[in-house]
Amino acid sequence: MKKLLLIALFLSNFSFSLAQVERDTLLVGYTSAAPFIIQEGELLEGINVWLWKRVAEQLDLEYKMVPMDFSKMLDSLKQGNIDVSINPLTITGKRSKHIEFTHSFFASHSTVAVxxxxxxxKIRSFLDAFLHINFLRGFLLLFFILLFFGTLIWLFEKRGNSEHFRPNLKGIWDGLWWSVVTVTTVGYGDKAPKTRMGKIAALGLMFSGLLFVSGLTASIASSLTVNQLSNNSDxxxxxxxxxxxxxxxxxxxxxxxxxxxxxxxxxxxxxxxxxxxxxxxxxxxxxxxxxxxxxxxxxxxxxxxxxxxxxxDVQFYAFGIVKNNIELEQKISQAILEIMETQEWGVVLAEYGLSEI
The missing domain is CATH 3.40.190.10 (Periplasmic binding protein-like II)
Structure with a gap:
């Protein structure tokens, strides 16, 4: 009976020793996040990998690397299934409720990839904006204004000024031509009204055309500017x-x-x-x-x-530690601070194209 008790006690102590060894071996979760964590086959490198190895060496930590998806890694850390995450985790108030964070080792921000x-x-975008239905309506209205005054000037000028404004449909074309030349201020002088009513109609076209074209030009410029701003992702x-x-x-x-x-x-x-x-x-x-x-x-x-x-969205990166393991967090934070004060830290950042802010 005594032998059985001794064997049971021995096995119990042996099991306790194994469990203690397992607890002393930190489970370190990670997921690929280049340039901080780069995994190519069995090769694992990157800024955070280098930093963690230096920290573990300095503190004489036993650890086992555990690859996992980012979301699963965070859940495992919150539940205590892993002890450390060496990913560049952003320190947030929401995460701090469930995770301990070491001292920050890098500051960054978010940006947009397109x-x-x-x-x-670009040409298609410009044409889409230029050929907008409002532009087409404006140009159509301008055409009717020009046609109206062109026909009116022809009616007044076709008898007393037939050499400039010919009879029949050719005369209407002459009137339209004169309207366009007048409104655009080209002023060729090849056609001009001579009658009193023709000159009055010309004044009406000049004033109304000037106001309408100015408004249409401003509308086009404004719409193109708005379209450019809406597509300009600044x-x-x-x-x-x-x-x-x-x-x-x-x-x-x-x-x-x-x-x-x-x-x-x-x-x-x-x-x-x-x-x-x-x-x-x-x-x-x-x-x-x-x-x-x-x-x-x-x-x-x-x-x-x-x-x-x-x-x-300025972000401060740190390692994540299982909640309430304050002693481990403080040791790792102190080691990180000491490593960051060395020239070697700046060299490692530069090697991966980064620099301290």
Whole structure:
């Protein structure tokens, strides 16, 4: 009986030791987010990978890397299924309720990726604006004004000035020609009224034509300007009514919802979102600028995409730590601060095309 108790006690202590070893081995979740985390086959590199390895070496931490989707990674961290996330997580109040954050190691912002506009598309956009129904109505009204005064001047001039305003339909054409030349202020002088009523009709055309053409010109210029501004994406607000995409569970998604974006498509990764943008399934993809910039620059399949000069939603990146593990968070934060004070940190950022703000 005593032997059985001793064996049971031994097995219990052995199991406890194994569990203690497992708890001492940190589970570190990550998902691809170049240039911070770059995974090519079994090769794992990037800014955050380098930073984590330095932190783990400095603190003598045992850890196991666990790849997972971004949304699943956040859920696992909140539920305590992993201990650390080394992704560039944006520090937000909503996330801080469920996750501990280390000291921030990089500041960034969101931006907008769009498909480059070709010359043909620009010309088509201009023609669409210029041939708007309101423009056509205006030109049609102008034509009737010219035809009216042209016919009127012909009626007054056809007898006393038949050499300038010929009889029959040819005379109506002469009157229309004179109306156009007069309103456009070309003034060839090949046709001119000689009768009193003809000159009075000419004055009526000059004043009414001047006012109408000035108003029509202002309307055209204003409409073209409005159309250009509506197509000119110089702020993220220009995309509120368009189809935009972003990464699921990201801070960019929260930002878009708060600012009343209506047509948001969510993606599990940046690559899938940019691919849909390339195929024109969405009008824009909104996410963290350094990640979008690196991906578009490095991926040849994404040629034809560009980032707009728009910067909004300033973000501070940090590692995520399981809630209430304050001791681990403080140790890692201290190590991050010490590493950031070295010249090596600036060299690593420069290597991936980034710099500190």
């Amino acid at each position: 498909a480059e506009t070709s010359s043909i598309q 702020s993220f607000s220009a995309f509120k009514e368009r189809k935009v995409g972003t990464v699921n569970s990201s801070s960019a998604n929260d930002f878009l919802k708060v600012h009343f974006f209506k047509k948001i498509s969510l993606y599990d990764s940046v690559i899938s979102g940019l691919s849909d943008l390339k195929e024109e399934k969405i009008d824009a993809f909104i996410y963290d600028e350094p990640i979008l910039q690196y991906r578009i620059k490095k991926d040849s399949t994404l040629n034809g995409l560009e980032l707009l000069p728009i910067k909004f």
